Amino acid sequence: MTALRRHRALTKIWASESGWRRWFSTVNHSDLGLMFMCVSVFHFLVAGVLAMLIRAQLASPRSAFMGADVYNQVFTMHGTLMMFLFAIPMFEGLTIYLLPKLLGSRDLAFPRLTAYGFWCYVFGGSMLIFALIAGIAPDSGWFMYPPLSSTLGSPGINPDFWLIGITFVEISAISAAVEIVVTVLRYRAPGMTLAKMPIYAWYALITAMMILTGFPPLILGSILLELERAFGLPFFQVAEGGDSLLWQHLFWLFGHPEVYIIFLPAAGVISTILPVMARTTLLGYGWIVAAAASLGVLSFGLWVHHMFTTGIPHLSLAFFSAASTLVAVPTAVQIFAWIGTLTKGRPELHMPLRWILAFFATFVIGGLTGVMVAVVPFDWQAHDTHFIVAHLHYVLVGGFVFPMLAALYYWLPHITGRKQFFRLGETAFWLVTLGFHVTFLAMHWVGLLGQRRRTETYDPGQGWEAINLISSIGGFVMAIGFALVIVDVVVNAAVAIRGRRNPWRAGTMEWAMPTPAPAYNFASLMPVDSREPLHADSSLPLRMARGEGYLGEARNGLRETLAVAISTGRPEYLVILPGNTMLPISMAFVTGFFFLGLLIKVYWLVPLAAVGVIALALRWVWGLGSRQDQGPQEVGRGLSLPPVSEVADPPGWWGMLFLLLADATLFGSLLFGYAFLWTVAPNWPPPAWMQPDPALLAIAAAAVLGPLGLRLAQGALARGRGLGAGLGLAALGLIAALLAAGLVLLHLPAPQTHAYDATVWVLMGYSLVHCGVGLLMTGQMAARRVAGFLSPARRGELRIVQLWVDYATLTALLSLAAAVLPGVLS
Structure with missing residues (x-):
């Protein structure tokens, strides 16, 4: 196959749709990176206009240019747009565009997740821009300190736009961080060890890990403050056992790492x-x-x-x-x-x-x-x-x-x-x-x-x-x-003359492709043994175009790339990436309705949106994998590799691992808040704290059946047997955890009574959500086994579910322990 024919064949496979549908259905990282950067620049311009309004106001004493109410909205939105809607999304956009090119890969690990994160960013930012235009923007400062931002200081809807809109936007940041970490670790050019990665990849990896561990405390703080504003749970009210300094601790647990994330x-x-x-x-x-x-x-x-x-x-x-x-x-x-x-x-x-x-x-x-x-x-x-x-x-x-x-x-x-x-x-x-x-x-x-x-x-x-x-x-x-x-x-982008491919004479991989970049990035994936491959081998671009590397032929209409070993860069398995789809924007749209229902306090919309998210999530994962064993596949240069569906640690396993890292940070922040209030808040715990009940503890102990059942199911699948017994045992364990959390809630007073009760309610709600999701995932594994997606060779999905169930069970038991700890110590 000639280089031109190879280019046309690969473009047909990897290209986004034509016309207006391209921008709503694309999962191509180049498109999405540019879209991220363009939207972030728009927010930068809006924030810049607000900055000029501030300087116009302060140019002279006793200025009548803006009143106090408008000024508070303007400086709050200026900081919010710059910190949350410009800086982090600009990093995400640049990294999404560049990272596969720098690493010598064809795309990111989870293209649909990138698209979902982008649309969450757009919809969440739109909430805040609408609030600014409508004159109901947040006005308590971009740091939102209570009680100024609570119903005591701001009874209107203004702070809710910040709390809900920013939480929605941060779904985008977490999505991008998971994407970046897994891409850097597993999606590199063959032979590219960690020590030979471009320096920007190291910075992207460290920054993404910081996002996964730095953003959850703010997400938790936003949830707690919104629960206080909407339902009266007194996390930050001293009279009911709360403390406003808890917000500052949670905010700056995010806020100072944020400076270095930027x-x-x-x-x-x-x-x-x-x-x-x-x-x-x-x-x-x-x-x-x-x-x-x-x-x-x-x-x-x-x-x-x-x-x-x-x-x-x-x-x-x-x-x-x-x-x-x-x-x-x-x-x-x-x-x-x-x-x-x-x-x-x-x-x-x-x-x-x-x-x-x-x-x-x-x-x-x-x-x-x-x-x-x-x-x-x-x-x-x-x-x-x-x-x-x-x-x-x-x-x-x-x-x-x-x-x-x-x-x-x-x-x-x-x-x-x-x-x-x-x-x-x-x-x-x-x-x-x-x-x-x-x-x-x-x-x-x-x-x-x-x-x-x-x-x-x-x-x-x-x-x-x-x-x-x-x-x-x-x-x-x-x-x-x-x-x-x-x-x-x-x-210069519109009318300047065409330039040569590598005008700066750089040595990194992104300059080894035609510019603008083709949809597939590289016609073949060449082995790399240098930090500056173009300086080490000036013929590399030509050899890649000729198809001398891995995956040099377009076949079966599939978007193929390689996953490599983390440390050595040795090719490990063949990955088939999904094509263009409207599923990410649909998922983001329904997720937006969940947050919109909370914002406008139309609470019946929230469970409907949650059901929609669950349905779309099940649809999202159902099409993944294969219904038959394929065995090793030829990838070029005399090498055969197993397909992604037949490995024990597929990209989804790594994605789940790092998603749970963020989740664990949020849970740890919740326990930190519990301990902080116990230490400094008055009247903690209240006289009517949760007493340990032997029956409740026995039910909670049955939750360990969840992880045990998943391990039994894996063993049965490896031997080619049915999963019914193992999955049934796992379901019983998750139901036990759900029942234990429900019984705790029945024993508690109303969460508005005291910050202890409110905190335990949140802990139990956290357990209910995670164990409920685990139960859905277990049921889906049973359905996928019946549909033929699982086999002794194809059991990676079961390991993904095991990660979630292990985590859900552990956090449920820790939550129960926190609920009954005051009674035990008494």
């Missing part, structure tokens, strides 16, 4: 682009990976950094202050490695390098002011002033937006196939960087003079007038610069 992808961009611009290799690859991993771990020990003024014990102040300064060390390792890379190379001052130099000048200042606010006495003085606002923007704009602009100019030729022709970018660069520093250096100054943040006006005569005017002028100059960046990108 920074690390930008650092990955810099580590990728900088050596190319310097015409050299990256200095200290191993040290940079270790520093990034250290940041990922250390960032979870800093959340109280944001709570120094809440009256916490001095020992905690000392510990978290030391931890906050320690985190500067791995950051400095990366910065010095980048400086060393520039020093040993021959830098060429293209647009990507300009933005990276702007990053250096900006982020270092933000890091130094971060060390300043890590010192407790200084933080007590600067807290809640504009100094903190300036520090935040130096870290987030300097540490994320500027590197993303470098990425935009670096990979734009890859996306469009055109080279930069018009030169608006240089003018835009100077307007943005100078405008930014004028705006936020002035803001540091006025913060040190005492101006408070989150206030809509100030009185004259305090020495702030001229500084605020200068800051506002700088802000509008910066806004003009960003507008020119967009004009420059659009013009």
Whole structure:
């Protein structure tokens, strides 16, 4: 088969649908990555307009431009859009577009999950944009501290848009994180070991793991606060055994790792682009990976950094202050490695390098002011002033937006196939960087003079007038610069002349394909034994196009790619990916109705939407797998591999493993909240706590039949026998766990009575949901066995269900133990 015929055959298999249906049915990672980035840029523009409204308001004292109510909505939505609807989705979009290309694979691990996450992001963001347009946007700050955000401080619907909309959006983040982790671990070019991965893949892996462990505390906090607002469960009400500081702990358990979740992808961009611009290799690859991993771990020990003024014990102040300064060390390792890379190379001052130099000048200042606010006495003085606002923007704009602009100019030729022709970018660069520093250096100054943040006006005569005017002028100059960046990108993408395939002479795999990228990425999957394959073998693109690698022939109309061993990169099995479908958008639409019912308090819609989600989920997984054993398949180069349906650890098993990691983090956060309230809240536990009942404990002990039954079913399947006994035993165990949770709820007072009762209600609700889902999964395994999807060779699905049932049983028993613990101790 000639290269042209191979290209046409693969395009026919992998291409998205034509016309308007393409954007609603595509599961192609290139399409979805670009869609993510475009929507995130839209949110960035909206947030930028809101920022200009803020600067217009603060340009003069006693301004009548906006009233307090409107101002509160504007600054809340500005922070919300930037943090939740721009920064993380931009990372997701860039990574979804780039990762398979960098790794030498054809697509991500779960293409339909990527599409589902995108549409959840769109629908959740639409809720917040609608609220902004309708004048009912959240107005309690992007941090939503109660009691300001509870019904005591905000009785209207405004905070509900934040709590429900952001929770909906974070489904997208969790989906993308699972996708990224499994893709990095299992979907790489043959022979690409972990040590030979592109540096950006390491950053993406660490960031995705941080999302899986950092976002669940905020999701839990949002659920608890919404339950308090909607149903009166008093998690944050002191009079009923709650504490408003619980929200701050849950929020900043997410919020401080969030800063590094934003920074690390930008650092990955810099580590990728900088050596190319310097015409050299990256200095200290191993040290940079270790520093990034250290940041990922250390960032979870800093959340109280944001709570120094809440009256916490001095020992905690000392510990978290030391931890906050320690985190500067791995950051400095990366910065010095980048400086060393520039020093040993021959830098060429293209647009990507300009933005990276702007990053250096900006982020270092933000890091130094971060060390300043890590010192407790200084933080007590600067807290809640504009100094903190300036520090935040130096870290987030300097540490994320500027590197993303470098990425935009670096990979734009890859996306469009055109080279930069018009030169608006240089003018835009100077307007943005100078405008930014004028705006936020002035803001540091006025913060040190005492101006408070989150206030809509100030009185004259305090020495702030001229500084605020200068800051506002700088802000509008910066806004003009960003507008020119967009004009420059659009013009160069639309009318610039065609460019060569690899204009930067880079060595990574994404430049080994035609540009714009074909739907299938690579005509064949070539073995890789270098971090820069194009520099090691300049003939690689031609050899791939000729089909000299694995899967070099289009066959059976199937989207084929390879899964490899985690550490060695050795090909392990053949994967068949799903084609275009409307199922992800349908699933996201029905999921949206679930959240919409909660938002508008039409609660009968919630169970209907839940039933719809269950039905679509069953439909989603029913078409997976095969009804017959196929045996090893020829994949090229004399190698035969088993199909994905006949391996013990299919991608779904890994996806479930990391999804349960996020789930376990949420459950652990719930137990943390339980322990926190028990420790600090008054009247805990209440006089009528849950007493241990021998009958209840006996029923709960029967829950262990669930994991036991699944193991018996696996053994029976391996021997070619029926699954009825094992699955029946598993179902009995799950029913026992459900019954135990139900009996606890019957013994409890109303959850509005006390925070202990409310917490136990949530724990039991958590158990009911997970055991109920486990029961559905067990029933589905029985149906799939009857339909012929399971056999002694095809038992990976049963291992996936086993993971869920093991987890559901363990958390049910831990929940019951937490419910009866006060009674046991008494």
